[in-house]
Every structure is written in structure tokens, then in C-alpha cells.
Amino acid sequence: MKSLLRRASLKTGLTLAALALAGGSWAQSFPQRPVTLMVPYPAGGVSDVIARTVNTVLGKHLGQPVVVENLGGVSGAIAAQKTLSAPADGYLLFQGSPNELILSPLANAAVKFKSEDFRLLQMISVAPLAVIARADLPVSNGDELAAYAARMAREGRPLTYASVGPGSFYHFMGEHMSHTLGVPMTHVPYKGAAPAFTDLMGGQVDIFITVFGKAQLEMAQQGRLKFVATLSEERLEGLKQVPTLRESRALKDFSYKIWTGYFVRKDTPEPVVQVLYKALTATLSDPAVRAGLEAQSQQVSRPLSLQEAAQAYTDGTAQFRALAKTIQLQPQ
Template sequence: MNRVRLAIFLALLGLAAASSQAATPAPYPSKPVTLIVPFPAGGSADVIARVINVPLGNQLGQPVVVENVGGAGGGLGAARLARAPADGYTVLLGTVNEVVVVPLVNRTVPYKVDDLVPVGKVGESSLVLVGRKDIPARNTDELVEYARSNPGKLTYATSGIGSMQHVIMEMVQARTGASMLHVPYRGGSSLISDVLGGQVDLAIVTPAAAADHIEAGRLRAFGTTSLRRDESLKRVPTLNEGQYLKDLQQNVWIGLFVPVNTPSDVATRLNAALTALLADEGVRSQLQRASLSPAARAEQAGFSAKVAEDRAQMRETVSKMKLSKD
């Protein structure tokens, strides 16, 4: 009888232990993490993802797998994140394109600006306006004057409708009275080759994508979107150095985002891992070679506020320029 009671007791004890273990979730992360890049492979965002995914995985103790989801100016990748479970196992390497601009410009995308929550800043970069080498303009002012005199003749390529590049070029036209034809692409990796091949006249891209072609004379650089000259393109003026675009300035940030309602401890863990990897000089050097200025530790605390500020400013810009599409 005592043996029976002992067996029952041990069985109940085992069930209780199993139940306790089942009720206690495994510490995050307990499996690989997917890092969504909202642009095709080979573009600037993809290059940055390939720089950080391994060191981020090392910090988290689990592999970080890059998944490219291009299209709609980054909107398809952002929508993929918005649909994902809010558990930290799907993370977006997001830019101002799909996080801020796309849901304001394109009302058909299945997510809102508040569906994507910032975790931490990776860095920021300027953009550069380039053209085919035989374009009949040597600088920004001549380009504006040529576009004014030949409305609709020049074409410009961007990474998609509603992308930051699209908005900047619409701003250029609105401020100068120039008229150019927009040619949207699924991502930035093929823009340069089409400008080189003469399929389009202009493109607005990251400095890393264009630097070698500018240096070799295969592309003409008109200006960067930064307030001061880009460190990687010191001989290229800013767009605001000309007479027509004095106050134009728009850098592009990139950071990690998770779905809304992701537990705060998970977001904190991701932020800590990102901050640690950005302290590594080897990682910082690789990001700088990709024309990205890596975020400093002090910038992390203000990243959410920066995203919110850009959302408010861009909402006003999109409304004024009547860029919103239903």
C-alpha cells in the first residue's frame, strides 16, 4: 500500500513539475530571429543588414536570419512585420521610407504608422542625386533650369512610390517649378545600372551605391540631401549650395522596429544587443564604408522621439504637396 501511495505521490510531483515548466516561458530569444529587409537583395539596406545580422545574433545568442521582402517603396516588408506575432522573433530593419512616408502616401498598404514600434537606431545617411554622364546640365541650378525649359522630358528613378526619394524629388519640383517624370522601382539595387545604361536620366540613391561611378566619371553627381557635404563624397556639393534649394535638407535614418504590443522586456533586450554591437569598432567601420553614420549610444534614447517628429513633419509635407494616394 505504501508503495502505491509513493508511486502516486511521485507521479503527481512529476506532473506538477512539468506543468510549472510549461507555464514558464523560455527566456527571449530561444530560437532564431528573422530580420526583414524591406528592399531586394543587393541594395544599401541589404548591405547594412548583412553587416549587423551576425554580430546581432552573437549578442542575442541566437542566429539572426535576413529575409528580403521588396516592393512598394519598402511597404511590403513593413506590412510583413505588421502581420507578424508581437514576440520579438520578427524584426524590421526599417527606414524612413516604409516606416513614415509610405503609409502616409499610399493608403492602400495594410498597416499604419503606429503599427511599427522603434527599438533602436542603427545610423543615418544622406542621399545623392545623380544623373547620366551626358545629361545637359553640370550642376543643380542648370539641372533645374533645363527641367523647367523641358517639362516632362527628364525622368528620375526612386525605390518606389511614396519612398523618401520620391518625396524629396517632389519637393525639388514643387520648390523650383521644374517638371520631371517619376519612374518607380521595387528597390534601389537596379537604379544605378539603369542610369548608367541611359534607361532613366536621374536617380536619388545612397552615396555608397554611387561613389565609385561618380569617381570614375560614369555618373554626374548634382548634390547630396544633407546640410553639410557627405564625408564619403567631399567633392560633391549639397543640393542647398545652389540658388534654388537653399533650405532643402533630409537625411535618412535606419533602425530596428518590432510590431506594436511587443513586450517591453523583449524590446529592451533587442536595444541592448544593438547598442553593444554598435560599440564594436569593426562593425562601425563596415557601416561607414556603406556610407552610414553609425548611431552613438546617446542617440538611442531619443530615437522614438525622432521617429515621432519625422512622422508629424512628413504628414504635413505630404498633405501640403497632395501626395497621398488612395
């Protein structure tokens, strides 16, 4: 018996040693080819701009090019599912947020993955949100928006709001606003922010509760769309003339923001995770990356440890699942 135990112990020790050596070798060899950065929306939106601000510097830290791939549809769930269908080898990095990975599975019955199928490696930025409207919408603050929505509902022409698809964060915000105001509003889904803004400027949809960047600020300056209010706690630098919803009576508790981070499949080997995490953290500290993100109205995140990132993702999942219950959202 003792002999058998010694042999078993020796075998286990050799196995663990082999795994450790393999892990070390894996970490030293990864990556050996270009890494794909999956963006779950079409080119031209804020998410795409973030990726193209990050990818070149990230590639320098990884020692291999980082190629951006855009794949829109189903509130980002198509790109998320493609990430899960690829090997868990670190060569497909997903740029995501609560929008695609937490909310989409709650609202869309066709989405079969769970938030827990992904692992957050690092946050990159936190984005303020605003209610952006067609240029001729006759409102300029939260209370006027509430009154207009109520009048349109009484007339049988509910206020329309854009999103990047059913179950998206922006869909949640629209449904939450409708629930808060107690008036019906009509959801108009798009495959991404770029086509949503095109229709907003064309007057085909009334409002879009969304993140924004330099392009949208320029469109507002040109009179092509209108910033009605922000969802921030205080007025934003560079948008001091735009009130917050917290300043209104009807929507005084309507304050939200959304973050963007980088994910891999949860079963990605730890040595690969460590390589990606180190490169992402270094990228986050790069002055050019920070300046590029700030130019898009992004608030650059402080670097998180892997443990902090895991906790932030867990907390975010719990928060939005609770919100889904509050607005009685049912998968469709």
C-alpha cells in the same frame, strides 16, 4: 464586502506576480531560435549591405543567428506588412526608416497599416543623400539641374526621377523638388535601389535622389554615373568636389537626410523588447560594425534610450506628414 475586497486584492497581486515571473522567464528564454532580420528591399542595395554588416554581430549578442530576409515591393510596405502579420514575439525584426513606415501609408492607398503600429528600438545610422544622375546628364550643380529641368519641361520631355516605389522617401524628394522648382518631373518607380541604379547607368532614367554607398562612389569614379549635388548642409568628406544643393539659388533650402533603425510590432512584450534593445545597442558600439557602416557613407547613430527612440520616431512622423501636406500629396 471587506472579505471580497481582500480576495480580489489577493487575486490581483497573484496575477501581477505571475505576469512578472512570466516576463522574467520570457526575457531569460528569448531567443531560443534564429531571429529574422527583414530588409524591405532586394539584395544588393544599401539597405541590404547595412543588414549584412549588422546581422552577425547582433546574432552574437543575442546568442542566436540573425538571418537576413529580403522582400521588396510597394516602397517596402510588403515587408512591413509581413512583419505586422507575424506573431509579436520578437523573432521578426524589421530594418526600416521613414521611407517604409511613415511615407508609404501617406502616399499609397493600398497600404493599410499606420506608423504607430511599429515601435522603434534603436537607430543604427543616418545617411546623407545625393542627386545622382546618368553619366551624360549635362548638369554639374543644383542651378544647372534646375535650368535643365525647366528646359526639358518646356520641350515636353520632363526630367525623369527614380524611386523605390510610390510613397517612398525618394518619391517624396522628387515630388518635393518638382514642387520647389515649379516644373513637372516624371516619376519612375522601381522595387529597390539596385534596379534603379541599373537603369540610371543605362540611361533609362535621368536622376535618382537617394542614399549612396561605396558601390555608387566607385560607379561614379568609373564614369558610369554622376554625382550632381548632395542634400547635406556642408560638403561631405570624400566628396568635396561635389557641391551641395544649399550652394545653389534654386534649391538652397533643399537639405535632407534619412535614418535607418530597427523596429518590432508595437505590442511586442516588454521583456523581449529589452533583450533586443540591449543587443542592438551593444551591436551599435562594435568597432567592426561601425567601420562597416562608415565604409558605406553611413553616419553611425549615437545610442538612444528607448524613450529617446520613441520620441525620435514621433517627431519624424510629424515632420513627414507635414511635408506630405506641403506638396499636397494624395494617396494613390
